[in-house]
Amino acid sequence: MTQMLLWLLLLLLLLPIITAKVDTTADDKTTDKSSSLFTRYDRNAYDNAAGNHFNSTADEKLTYGNLDKDAIIKRRQRKTNNDNSSSQQDDDDDDSNNKCTTYLAPSSIPNSGLGMYTTIPYAKSDTFLLPEIGIMLQDKDAHFPQGSDKLLAQYPWGPGILTGGHREVTTGAVMVPGLGMLANSHLGLANFRHSDTWRLQIDEDGTDSLSLEGLLSSTTKEDVGRGSSSYHSRVLFYADKNIQRGEELFVNYGDEWFTARESWIGVIPSKKNYEEADRLIGELFSEDDGGRGVVDPQAYEVLLQDAAEKDKRLRAAFPDNVEDVPVAKEMGTARFSARSSIQSIEWIEENGVCIDNLVSGTSTIAQAGRGAFATRTINKGAVITTTPLITLEREQLQLWEEVDGTDVGVQNKITKDDKVLEMVGHQLLLNYCYGHVNSSLLLFPYSPTVNFINHGSKEEANAEIVWSSYPYHKGEWLNLSLKEMKELQKTGLMFDIVATKDIDLGEEVLLYYGKDWEDSWNEHIEDWTTAENEQDGMMQKNVTDTLGVHLNQRSNSDSIILTVEEQKNQPYPPYLETLCRFKPPAENEKCQDESNDCTIRWSLSMNEMHDNPCDVISRSSIDGNDWYFVRMNITNSTSNETTQYHVEFLPRYAIRLINRKYTKDQYSRGVFREVIGLPEGLFPDHWIDLKEEDDKYIYHD
Numbered sequence: 007m008t009q010m011l012l013w014l015l016l017l018l019l020l021l022p023i024i025t026a027k028v029d030t031t032a033d034d035k036t037t038d039k040s041s042s043l044f045t046r047y048d049r050n051a052y053d054n055a056a057g058n059h060f061n062s063t064a065d066e067k068l069t070y071g072n073l074d075k076d077a078i079i080k081r082r083q084r085k086t087n088n089d090n091s092s093s094q095q096d097d098d099d100d101d102s103n104n105k106c107t108t109y110l111a112p113s114s115i116p117n118s119g120l121g122m123y124t125t126i127p128y129a130k131s132d133t134f135l136l137p138e139i140g141i142m143l144q145d146k147d148a149h150f151p152q153g154s155d156k157l158l159a160q161y162p163w164g165p166g167i168l169t170g171g172h173r174e175v176t177t178g179a180v181m182v183p184g185l186g187m188l189a190n191s192h193l194g195l196a197n198f199r200h201s202d203t204w205r206l207q208i209d210e211d212g213t214d215s216l217s218l219e220g221l222l223s224s225t226t227k228e229d230v231g232r233g234s235s236s237y238h239s240r241v242l243f244y245a246d247k248n249i250q251r252g253e254e255l256f257v258n259y260g261d262e263w264f265t266a267r268e269s270w271i272g273v274i275p276s277k278k279n280y281e282e283a284d285r286l287i288g289e290l291f292s293e294d295d296g297g298r299g300v301v302d303p304q305a306y307e308v309l310l311q312d313a314a315e316k317d318k319r320l321r322a323a324f325p326d327n328v329e330d331v332p333v334a335k336e337m338g339t340a341r342f343s344a345r346s347s348i349q350s351i352e353w354i355e356e357n358g359v360c361i362d363n364l365v366s367g368t369s370t371i372a373q374a375g376r377g378a379f380a381t382r383t384i385n386k387g388a389v390i391t392t393t394p395l396i397t398l399e400r401e402q403l404q405l406w407e408e409v410d411g412t413d414v415g416v417q418n419k420i421t422k423d424d425k426v427l428e429m430v431g432h433q434l435l436l437n438y439c440y441g442h443v444n445s446s447l448l449l450f451p452y453s454p455t456v457n458f459i460n461h462g463s464k465e466e467a468n469a470e471i472v473w474s475s476y477p478y479h480k481g482e483w484l485n486l487s488l489k490e491m492k493e494l495q496k497t498g499l500m501f502d503i504v505a506t507k508d509i510d511l512g513e514e515v516l517l518y519y520g521k522d523w524e525d526s527w528n529e530h531i532e533d534w535t536t537a538e539n540e541q542d543g544m545m546q547k548n549v550t551d552t553l554g555v556h557l558n559q560r561s562n563s564d565s566i567i568l569t570v571e572e573q574k575n576q577p578y579p580p581y582l583e584t585l586c587r588f589k590p591p592a593e594n595e596k597c598q599d600e601s602n603d604c605t606i607r608w609s610l611s612m613n614e615m616h617d618n619p620c621d622v623i624s625r626s627s628i629d630g631n632d633w634y635f636v637r638m639n640i641t642n643s644t645s646n647e648t649t650q651y652h653v654e655f656l657p658r659y660a661i662r663l664i665n666r667k668y669t670k671d672q673y674s675r676g677v678f679r680e681v682i683g684l685p686e687g688l689f690p691d692h693w694i695d696l697k698e699e700d701d702k703y704i705y706h707d
Contacts, residue, residue, distance in 0.1 A: 111358030140238035184454035194340025233677030393453035462516025474500035520683025581669035586620035
């Protein structure tokens with residue numbers, strides 16, 4: 007009993023420390039939400055949504071998200087001048103010193119195409135200046151089994167890059183443009199990694215902008231725009247080490263990414279391989295060689311042979327020529343393998359193109375969610391940004407489901423292995439692809455922030471797309487056949503997004519998506535309105551009323567978690583489940599009883615893989631703090647045995663409500679999906695291969 011009291015006292019003492027940061031964050035969000043809140047319920051707003059802005063004052067046009075014009079200038083000036091003080095430019099209308107911080111330029115890694123470079127320094131733990139979107143691909147290999155040899159398969163991240171991503175669908179893969187796709191990977195020089203601070207604040211959704219902005223509920227059944235854009239619009243990356251001006255930005259794809267592709271990209275050393283190579287090279291140099299740095303060629307040859315026998319990846323970390331060993335020792339084998347990974351600012355400006363003219367923020371357009379805003383003044387005719395493109399096929403984004411019956415239509419049903427499969431929709435990624443409504447070829451841009459650019463009417467659009475003038479754009483590919491384009495395993499086509507009007511700092515950038523897109527949107531509005539009153543319409547399939555995000559906000563009066571008994575009278579929506587963060591005891595640790603049930607006290611964990619569905623049995627309050635007694639079944643991944651745990655003294659911050667699999671809006675039936683159109687004449691005619699009567703839907707074994 008004494009031990010229990012001491013343990014409980016320790017928890018009570020630690021609780022204010024653990025929750026202080028969470029409470030402060032929640033208060034900040036409550037303060038800011040009035041400025042970022044936008045309606046998602048107004049039917050009339052939808053009818054006017056194709057390019058119509060809210061009325062705004064001149065001052066409001068100078069803001070994006072929660073940063074005003076002055077904050078944009080000062081933040082970038084401090085970074086550009088490597089000065090952390092706030093005594094910088096006071097003239098809000100002068101962004102002449104607001105220089106480009108991020109460039110697209112030839113990568114230092116051989117045969118890796120283009121990469122990203124910074125002209126400003128980053129200290130370790132600094133956040134990359136441009137938050138990015140995360141677009142979930144649901145069960146892509148099940149819907150398109152032949153996708154593993156396609157270009158698209160080289161780019162997705164695992165679902166864990168998104169908050170709760172591994173619980174959204176059965177098998178998820180995430181497209182993260184910007185640093186997540188444009189930056190190359192060097193395992194020995196990786197200097198940025200994606201942020202996972204949400205793992206420390208499990209009652210806050212780190213990549214769900216609706217939660218961060220304080221929206222109490224995202225959508226209703228009447229929301230015609232539901233599911234048409236990604237909720238994950240704040241994927242952040244932070245510096246994993248100090249980064250100097252002129253350095254190429256690298257992320258870590260993981261060892262498995264390289265080993266799985268070894269047959270065609272070659273043997274790539276790991277970080278540990280480079281570190282071991284550095285150690286072994288250091289041992290080659292004699293302590294009494296007078297500082298000459300002389301290496302015995304025969305000794306080095308023996309070293310290379312030993313390394314090759316031990317590990318081919320270790321051998322690949324060494325210089326091939328003994329003459330290069332002193333240089334590799336001086337700079338490290340990792341840096342030696344990419345010697346041009348630190349360039350002068352002059353080289354970057356001469357050989358690169360600026361890609362930080364845009365940043366995401368809350369859109370000024372009704373129902374649009376997030377938008378792209380100018381980070382500096384852009385003159386008419388100037389290139390706003392340049393973006394490489396991934397080529398993919400429509401079939402890769404089609405979603406299929408087995409249905410009953412044998413009536414196989416031409417357009418949306420096929421037979422496979424005596425089963426009837428119906429095409430039930432498309433991956434959300436389709437809404438971020440460009441192309442032609444009658445072409446099976448799609449183009450996905452992946453420079454920073456480009457996927458936040460919203461649609462504006464012909465009159466309000468202030469930007470347009472053209473084929474890039476950057477020398478690395480492979481314009482000759484426009485003459486390739488459709489079949490040849492689909493077989494490409496590399497990127498080469500590039501867009502320039504060009505200003506068609508003068509654009510002020512902080513002004514939202516808009517593209518005209520084209521008449522076909524507008525027609526599809528208007529048709530969707532009509533179909534959605536009609537389906538609202540139909541018992542068997544699209545509205546009845548997989549529809550949720552709200553996301554329940556507000557139930558996880560500690561400042562909300564409903565922040566307590568209801569017990570199983572309380573839910574009999576106050577049930578949660580059926581699409582929500584309760585999740586508890588709890589680390590099971592090690593296999594050699596025994597529970598307090600010898601039965602199959604294990605009663606144990608809660609202990610703190612920062613690992614999201616320790617989140618498990620749970621039932622709240624009881625709740626008690628001690629000195630104003632709620633403590634929970636919960637039940638959960640956890641299956642051991644090794645033994646496959648399931649143990650039922652009864653866990654005592656769970657704090658509120660270890661419990662949250664999440665959407666069950668496939669219940670977030672993007673997975674609903676009948677949600678809006680359409681490719682973004684390109685300006686007239688830009689898309690090659692010989693890539694247009696579909697007609698209304700064509701059988702577009704082909705399933706691949």
